[in-house]
Structure formats: C-alpha cells, structure tokens
Amino acid sequence: MPELPEVEQVKNSLSKYIINKEIKQITIHVPRLIKYPSPLEFASRLQGRVFVNLNRKGKYLIFTLDNGEYLVIHLRMTGALIFKNQPSTEENKARIVFELNSGVLYYLDTRTLGTLHLVKVDEMKILKGLVALGKEPIDPEFNTEYLAPIFKSKKRLLKAALLDQSIIAGLGNIYVDEALAKTALHPQRLTNSLSIEEITNLVANIKSIIEQAIANHGTTFRDYKDADGATGNNQNFLLVYGRDGQPCTFCGTPLTYAKIAGRGTVYCQRCQKL
Structure with a gap:
C-alpha cells in the first residue's frame, strides 16, 4: 500500500x-x-x-x-x-x-x-x-510533546498505535517496522511502557526514515509507481521490511516474521527485545 x-x-x-x-x-x-x-x-x-x-x-x-x-x-x-x-x-x-x-x-x-x-x-x-487524521511525521508539531501524552494515556501494542492514522498520519506497515528496528523497540511493547527518551528517539527515527523514503522516491515492491510510471528505490535501503530470515543489519541475527496487530511484521529478536 x-x-x-x-x-x-x-x-x-x-x-x-x-x-x-x-x-x-x-x-x-x-x-x-x-x-x-x-x-x-x-x-x-x-x-x-x-x-x-x-x-x-x-x-x-x-x-x-x-x-x-x-x-x-x-x-x-x-x-x-x-x-x-x-x-x-x-x-x-x-x-x-x-x-x-x-x-x-x-x-x-x-x-x-x-x-x-x-x-x-x-x-x-x-x-x-x-x-480524523493525526499529525504527520514531517510536521514540526510531530514531536515528543505531541506523542508522549498519547502513548502514556493508553495501554496499546506499540505496532498498533503507530499504524493508527488518528495518531500519526501516513505511516503504514513498511515504515512502522523500519522505525521500530532503527529505535530497537519490540513491536509488542506497550505504549505506556516507553520512557520519554525512547519516545524521543522513536520520533526522530520516524522522521528520518520518512525523509529518506521521500528522497528515494518511495518504496516499490509490486504495484507502486509515480505519475511518470517510475518506481521508487527505497526498497534498497530497508532495514527489516521484506527481509525476514535475512541477517539483521545491526547484529547479524536472522530476522523474525510474525503477525502482530493483524499485520505481517519483521523484527530482530536480539536487538528489539520485549
């Protein structure tokens, strides 16, 4: 998508x-x-x-x-x-x-x-x-002060909360997995268990991952193309998405695939501990 x-x-x-x-x-x-x-x-x-x-x-x-x-x-x-x-x-x-x-x-x-x-x-x-859309990752107002109260107020799976468009607009399965991997957070962590430091790092990594993907004209696996019919090349820079079974970029452990929050999820069991 x-x-x-x-x-x-x-x-x-x-x-x-x-x-x-x-x-x-x-x-x-x-x-x-x-x-x-x-x-x-x-x-x-x-x-x-x-x-x-x-x-x-x-x-x-x-x-x-x-x-x-x-x-x-x-x-x-x-x-x-x-x-x-x-x-x-x-x-x-x-x-x-x-x-x-x-x-x-x-x-x-x-x-x-x-x-x-x-x-x-x-x-x-x-x-x-x-x-009902929430803040966008590229919005200056998407910051720790915005996200922390939302995360602290409810006990939700982190993966599900990040996919919630009323919290963060525009994030989907690809970039949620990427942001969690870059921040070393397990997708099944509960939102209210995150420290302020972890939320701050997560916000910064969401922003950088989205900015990188925009610079690379998006991620193409199957159908996505732009108005010129051109595909993106961000798939060449992904940390975890679509790489289940392959070595973790950070530690070399084979990446794990699981269904979390109803979505296929790829993560590193060693780097992203629950």
Missing part, C-alpha cells in the same frame, strides 16, 4: 502535468470506485472543471478544482495515477480515464480497493478517515 512517501512522490510528479488543465471528459470503467456522489454525478460535475492545486494529507491526494470543490483520492493497496501526453496502452488497464485539454490522466488499480470522492467544503465530513 502506498504510504506517505509514495503518495508524496505521486503528488510531486503529477502536479507539473495537471495544474491549470481542464477536464474535458471522464470514462468510468469501474463505477464502485466512486464513493461520492453517484458515478454519473461525479462525471458531470468534474467535466469542464480545472485543476488549480494538488495537496496531500496522510495517504490522501486532494485535488482543488476551480469551483472550490475537491477531488479526493485514496490509492489504497494498488492504486496508481499515470499521466500521458496522449492516449496510450494504459487505457487497456485503466479503471478511470480523465481526458484533459492536454494529455490524459489514467487511474489504475489492480485490486480496485481505492476510493474517489468529489466533495464541497461542507461535505468533507463524509471523509471520516481524512478528518
């Missing part, structure tokens, strides 16, 4: 192509991807509109239109937005096609788990996940 760094790269790579472009026509091949309004109204309201801005919040892409409405896209597990200067073979795989006055934007989604909403300002509350 694309996480904050991957969605940030999609935003950066796509912005240069679509800003100030008019949507001339929309073809919806998989109507269930449109969550609000109806697919018919979605297409009619978007036709003739102009993209004036593109932002990201957590894992959501937020397209601002010239009439003040917002197209909000969540890529989920296999969603991708590919821009082409002219119609291409992407058409054969596209779930939704946005024909612009110059170029074509294709929405691809192998497993069709993504979501698209078209909302006015006062309809944003429909997107409960977006409204």
Whole structure:
C-alpha cells in the first residue's frame, strides 16, 4: 500500500502535468470506485472543471478544482495515477480515464480497493478517515510533546498505535517496522511502557526514515509507481521490511516474521527485545 512517501512522490510528479488543465471528459470503467456522489454525478460535475492545486494529507491526494470543490483520492493497496501526453496502452488497464485539454490522466488499480470522492467544503465530513487524521511525521508539531501524552494515556501494542492514522498520519506497515528496528523497540511493547527518551528517539527515527523514503522516491515492491510510471528505490535501503530470515543489519541475527496487530511484521529478536 502506498504510504506517505509514495503518495508524496505521486503528488510531486503529477502536479507539473495537471495544474491549470481542464477536464474535458471522464470514462468510468469501474463505477464502485466512486464513493461520492453517484458515478454519473461525479462525471458531470468534474467535466469542464480545472485543476488549480494538488495537496496531500496522510495517504490522501486532494485535488482543488476551480469551483472550490475537491477531488479526493485514496490509492489504497494498488492504486496508481499515470499521466500521458496522449492516449496510450494504459487505457487497456485503466479503471478511470480523465481526458484533459492536454494529455490524459489514467487511474489504475489492480485490486480496485481505492476510493474517489468529489466533495464541497461542507461535505468533507463524509471523509471520516481524512478528518480524523493525526499529525504527520514531517510536521514540526510531530514531536515528543505531541506523542508522549498519547502513548502514556493508553495501554496499546506499540505496532498498533503507530499504524493508527488518528495518531500519526501516513505511516503504514513498511515504515512502522523500519522505525521500530532503527529505535530497537519490540513491536509488542506497550505504549505506556516507553520512557520519554525512547519516545524521543522513536520520533526522530520516524522522521528520518520518512525523509529518506521521500528522497528515494518511495518504496516499490509490486504495484507502486509515480505519475511518470517510475518506481521508487527505497526498497534498497530497508532495514527489516521484506527481509525476514535475512541477517539483521545491526547484529547479524536472522530476522523474525510474525503477525502482530493483524499485520505481517519483521523484527530482530536480539536487538528489539520485549
């Protein structure tokens, strides 16, 4: 699933192509991807509109239109937005096609788990996940003073708390495992057991891991690609994710795989003691 760094790269790579472009026509091949309004109204309201801005919040892409409405896209597990200067073979795989006055934007989604909403300002509350997002790792206000009271107030598995988008927006399974490994914290530690020093180190490592992934244009294992169709290369720098059974970067112990908080988790039993 694309996480904050991957969605940030999609935003950066796509912005240069679509800003100030008019949507001339929309073809919806998989109507269930449109969550609000109806697919018919979605297409009619978007036709003739102009993209004036593109932002990201957590894992959501937020397209601002010239009439003040917002197209909000969540890529989920296999969603991708590919821009082409002219119609291409992407058409054969596209779930939704946005024909612009110059170029074509294709929405691809192998497993069709993504979501698209078209909302006015006062309809944003429909997107409960977006409204409830916590601080982002790259936000200056994401710090020890923010995270410590949250962790100390509840007895939760550390892995589950870090995946909670209402606490930290944009973190997913890849970067949670990476941050825990870099901070030498076991994913099954309880949040209220962490010292202030451990929380401070965890915050710093989350920030550095996310910044590294953004600089490397994201992590690609299967489906993720940016608007140019390019893949990221952060997978070449991962400490634990996808490396179960391989030697720990720090101590050489074979890395362990387990299901924790309902998610596949890779960690070092020696470095990340419970």
